[in-house]
Amino acid sequence: MSYDEWDWVPLGSLFAIDAGKTMTAAAREGEVKTRFLRTSNVLWDRIDLTRVDEMAVASADLAAKYLKSGDMLVCEGGDIGRAAIWEGGMENVTFQNHLHRLRPKRDDVIPRFYVYFLQAAFTQLGLFQGAGNRTTIPNLSSSRLAALSVPHPSKPEQEAIVVALRSAHDSIELHGQIAGSVRELKAALMERAFRTGLRGVESRETEIGLMPDAWIVEELGAQHSVSTGATPSRSKEKYWGGEIPWVKTAEVDYSTITSTSECITAAALADTSVRMYPAGTLLMAMYGQGVTRGKVAKLGINATCNQACAAIQPIANRVDGDYLRYFLEWRYEDIRGKAHGGQQQNLNLDIVRALVIAYPEEVAEQREIVDLLSAIDAVQASHRGMERLATELFQSLLFNTMTGGFVVAAPRDDPERLEALA
Numbered sequence: 001m002s003y004d005e006w007d008w009v010p011l012g013s014l015f016a017i018d019a020g021k022t023m024t025a026a027a028r029e030g031e032v033k034t035r036f037l038r039t040s041n042v043l044w045d046r047i048d049l050t051r052v053d054e055m056a057v058a059s060a061d062l063a064a065k066y067l068k069s070g071d072m073l074v075c076e077g078g079d080i081g082r083a084a085i086w087e088g089g090m091e092n093v094t095f096q097n098h099l100h101r102l103r104p105k106r107d108d109v110i111p112r113f114y115v116y117f118l119q120a121a122f123t124q125l126g127l128f129q130g131a132g133n134r135t136t137i138p139n140l141s142s143s144r145l146a147a148l149s150v151p152h153p154s155k156p157e158q159e160a161i162v163v164a165l166r167s168a169h170d171s172i173e174l175h176g177q178i179a180g181s182v183r184e185l186k187a188a189l190m191e192r193a194f195r196t197g198l199r200g201v202e203s204r205e206t207e208i209g210l211m212p213d214a215w216i217v218e219e220l221g222a223q224h225s226v227s228t229g230a231t232p233s234r235s236k237e238k239y240w241g242g243e244i245p246w247v248k249t250a251e252v253d254y255s256t257i258t259s260t261s262e263c264i265t266a267a268a269l270a271d272t273s274v275r276m277y278p279a280g281t282l283l284m285a286m287y288g289q290g291v292t293r294g295k296v297a298k299l300g301i302n303a304t305c306n307q308a309c310a311a312i313q314p315i316a317n318r319v320d321g322d323y324l325r326y327f328l329e330w331r332y333e334d335i336r337g338k339a340h341g342g343q344q345q346n347l348n349l350d351i352v353r354a355l356v357i358a359y360p361e362e363v364a365e366q367r368e369i370v371d372l373l374s375a376i377d378a379v380q381a382s383h384r385g386m387e388r389l390a391t392e393l394f395q396s397l398l399f400n401t402m403t404g405g406f407v408v409a410a411p412r413d414d415p416e417r418l419e420a421l422a
Contacts (some may be wrong), residue, residue, distance in 0.1 A: 003102075004404060005039075005153070006152065006153045006301060007150070007152045007153075008149050008151055009100075009128070009149070009150065009152050010146060010147055010148065010149060011114070011145060011146055011147070011148045011149075011150045012145070012146025012147065012149075013105070014104065014105060014106060014109050014150070014152065015072065015102035015104055015105060015109070015114075016102070016103045016104075016105055016112075016113070017058055017100050017102050017145060017146050018064075018065075018100070018103075019097050019099075019100060019101075019141075019142055019268045020036065020037075020065065020094065020095035020096045020097045020098070020099050020100075020101065021036065021055070021065060021094060021095075021096060021097060022096070022097040023053075023055050023096055023097075024037075027297065030371075031297055032056060033054035033055055033056050034054060034055065034056070034057045034062065034094055035052045035053070035054050035090060035092065035093045035094070036052070036053060036054065036055055036057075036091075036093065036095055036096050036215045037052065037067070037073065037086075037093060037094075037095045037096065037099060038053060038096050038099070039075045039076075039077060039078045039079070039082070039096075039098050040078075042073050042075055042083070042084050042099060043080055043082065043084060043150055044082055044083070044084065044115075044119050044123075044170055044213075045085070045087075045112070045116070045119070045166075046084055046173070047083050047084050047086060047087070047089070047117050048061075049089055049090065052090065052093070055096075057094060057177045057277060058184050062092075062094070062213065065094040065095070066078060066092060066093065066094055067093050067094065067095060067101065068086070068103070069086060069087055069088045070085065070086070070103075070104075070111060071085070071086040071101050071102065071111075072084075072086075072089075072101070072102040072103075072104055072111040072112075072114065072115060073085075073086060073095060073099050073100070073101055073102075074099065074100040074102060074118065074140070074145060074191045075098065075099060075100075075140070076097075076098045076099060076100055076139050076140050076141070076142075077098050077138065077139040077140070077147075078098070079116050080122065080138055080139065080140045081121070081122035081140060081387055082118075082119075082122070083114070083115045083118045084115060085111055085112050085115060088116060092380055098139075100140075100142055100145055102114075103311055104216075107155075108154070109152075109155075109158075110153045110155065110158040110159060110162055110363070112159060112162045112164050112166070112294040113145065113153075113158040114150060114163065116161065116165050116398060116401075117402055118416070120398050120399060120402040120403075121148075121150075121402075124395070124398065124399050125402070125403070128148060128166045140410070144305070151365060151402075155353060161401045164401065165394065165397055165398060165401065168393050168397055170358050170391055170395035171386075171390040171393075171394075172390040172391050172394060173388055173392040175384070175387035175390060176383075176387050178383045179321075179380050179383040179384050182376060182379050182380040182383065183242070183380060186373065186376045186377070186380070187378060189372065189373065190326065190329070190330045190373065191330070192371045193372065193373070194211070194327060194330050194358070194369075195209070195210050195211065195212075196210075196212060197212040197215070197360065197365070198365070198368050198369060199365065199373070200327050201213055201214055205313075206356075206358065207356055208331070208334070208356050208358065211265065211358045211362070212358075214360070214361070215358045215359060215360050215361070216318075216358065216359055216360075216361055217356060217357075217358045218356070218357065219353065219354050219355065219356060219357070220312070220352065220353055220354070220355040220356075220357050221352075221353030221354065223314060223315055223316055223318050223319055224312050224313060224314055224315060224319070224324075224353075225307055225312075225313050225315055226310050226311070226312055226313075226349050226352050226353045227275065227310070227311050227313075228286075228305070228308075228309060228311060228347070229246075229247075229275055229277075229304050229305035229306050229307055229309060229311065230272055230273040230274045230275075230276050230306065230308050230350060231274075231306045231307060232264055232268040232271075232272045232274060233272075238265060238267050238268075239264055239265055239267060239268035239271070239272070240262070240263075240264060240265065240268070241263065241265065241328055242263050242265030242266060242267075242268070243263055243266050244264045244265065244266065244268070244269060244276070244303070244304055245257075245259065245260040245301055245302075245303035245304065246260055246262050246263055246264045246303065246304045246305065246306070247260050247272075247297075247303055247304070247305040247306065247309060248260075248261070248305075248306055248308070248309075249285035249286070249287055249288040249292050249293075249295075249298075249306070249308045249309055250288070250292060251297070252283050252292070252296065252297040252309060252344060253292075253295055253297060254295060254296060254297060254329055255297050255298075256297070256298045256299075256300040256324075257283070257297050257298065257299050257300055257301065257303065258300040258301055259301075260303065264304060265386050266408055269304065274304045274391065275304060275311070276302055276303070276304055277299060277302065277304065277305065277311050278299070278313075279299050279301055279302055279303055280298065280299060280321050281298070281311050281312065281313050282296055282297070282298055282299075282311070282312040282313075282321060282324060282325055282328070283296065283297050283298075283299065283305055283309045283310065283311055283312070284296050284309065284310040284312060284328065284335075284347070284352060285308065285309060286287075286308050286309065286310050286346055286347035286348060286349075286352065287308035287342060287344070287346045288308065289345075292403065293339060293346065293347060294332050294333075294335040294336040294339075295344070296325050296328045296329060297325075297333070298321065298322070298325055308346075310347070310352045312324070312352070316361060317363075318359075318361075318363075319357070319359050319366070319372060320363055320366040320367060322367075322370045322374070323359060323367070323369060323370050324357065324359075324365035326369065326370060326373050327357055327359070328355075328357075331355070331357075335347070335355060338351050338355075339351070350354040
């Protein structure tokens with residue numbers, strides 16, 4: 001049967017829909033508590049058990065409110081309609097009132113198919129834009145959820161679509177997990193490389209902790225000039241839309257900058273205090289919301305920058321630029337802690353110049369550390385790239401399987417593989 005021939009039925013005709021328990025002050029203070037899921041635990045096709053809250057639930061209600069493997073959870077508020085399948089992982093877990101629990105009423109219902117349909121409907125197709133009640137916050141009531149019109153293909157068709165989408169989704173998670181593990185490995189290697197070196201030498205205590213005894217420990221400004229750029233007047237059109245790259249702090253993110261979102265003109269360079277910096281210059285974000293402040297990037301092109309970036313250039317060639325970039329990345333949390341100010345804390349040029357760095361006197365030894373860490377970066381970048389490709393594939397499959405762009409062959413027709421037809 002093709003997409004055009006699918007039956008469409010109310011979701012409530014396929015699932016029994018139940019609401020969870022309300023978190024109250026009394027439930028929070030109760031002595032005997034039960035673990036429960038919030039909307040924050042329910043991601044698209046994934047339950048996040050990193051943090052699971054607890055509340056007291058009356059014993060008479062518990063049996064009916066415990067989750068069973070195969071239950072489908074749908075968010076009432078927040079990211080309306082976001083859904084995932086409970087597959088266990090913890091015993092005796094219930095759910096809060098901002099989640100709906102859906103259990104199939106029929107044997108020909110595969111819950112994960114409806115997770116994917118809801119994801120397509122809410123994130124790509126805009127089918128249920130009016131489904132949320134709008135009170136103080138948007139929400140999706142149980143009655144509105146039950147009334148949603150959803151497709152009901154045959155069970156083999158549901159299975160085939162789920163297998164195809166699940167494979168792509170698993171690939172996203174696999175590469176994301178590998179990239180995360182590589183990031184943790186890099187952090188451990190940085191700690192080892194900068195605390196003890198790679199050559200097994202003795203260590204000594206310094207103002208930034210244990211460092212290899214033979215390494216030079218000094219302020220960043222001893223071997224580097226530190227300056228900043230500027231922002232040409234936005235009111236003068238002649239300064240903007242040129243061909244000279246202009247870096248903002250949001251673009252400073254432990255990478256090599258080869259392009260920028262904005263460019264300025266030669267007139268801006270001539271008329272203002274903006275400076276041109278050569279490729280190889282390190283930029284440190286001195287301002288920035290969230291995690292931006294303290295991050296470092298390397299210019300892969302000649303570029304200018306705004307006043308929120310500190311441009312770090314060597315006075316002598318004693319410290320390899322890539323080595324310094326990795327060292328400052330390792331010291332990220334310490335650097336952020338040196339910011340000052342009120343609600344918006346920032347670094348300044350004097351703080352950056354006074355940052356303490358440590359390095360082997362031999363540039364060759366610095367390069368050994370760079371080579372090790374850059375190899376780790378290459379592995380992580382590869383898996384992040386595969387994660388992006390898998391995400392694009394999943395989004396394309398999701399849209400096309402739910403709109404008839406592709407018809408996925410049912411397993412009964414081809415048990416060895418899925419066949420995508422235009």
